[in-house]
């Protein structure tokens with residue numbers, strides 16, 4: 553395996569751990585919390601569980617971003633960002649930027665306090681909003697993964 557293979561493998565491993573974790577949280581952890589924890593406790597309970605995943609995600613997001621940027625730089629792929637047929641390149645950067653903003657800025661500095669305050673007023677509505685946000689991020693991430701694999705290897709989504 554040459555250096556491109558190694559970096560591509562790092563990129564894919566980081567994406568697997570990161571987006572796989574998002575899928576686990578969305579399809580298993582959130583429904584289980586809804587089923588087994590009282591409405592008033594749900595948001596705080598879920599936040600405690602998700603904190604360890606958020607810590608892990610900060611590293612995997614960083615690894616996916618750095619390896620992706622390295623591939624763009626070494627293959628000189630910048631012109632792809634001017635071509636709408638490479639929508640999946642834009643999608644990768646958009647997903648990465650959204651998670652980076654959430655994990656490094658919004659969650660620790662804004663959302664944590666905002667969700668706590670909102671959960672006191674409206675626990676059911678706040679938990680439902682958390683679930684919707686996770687489904688939205690998971691769906692967008694999976695569309696991006698499918699587009700990137702199809703785009704990188706030719707086939708259904710290839711330009």
Ligand code: HEM
Pocket residue numbers: 560563564567571616617618619620621623624629644645647648693694696697698700701703704705
């Ligand atoms: C700053 C963010 C990112 C950059 C710059 C980036 C860049 C790249 C590049 C240059 C490739 C190789 C494309 C090719 O072979 O033609 C690639 C592949 C790929 N990326 Fe990203 N990426 C980023 C984030 C993401 C994210 C967030 C995801 C998942 C949601 C993702 C999923 C993938 C997948 C699945 C492949 C295909 C790997 C393969 O089948 O060989 N990337 N990325």
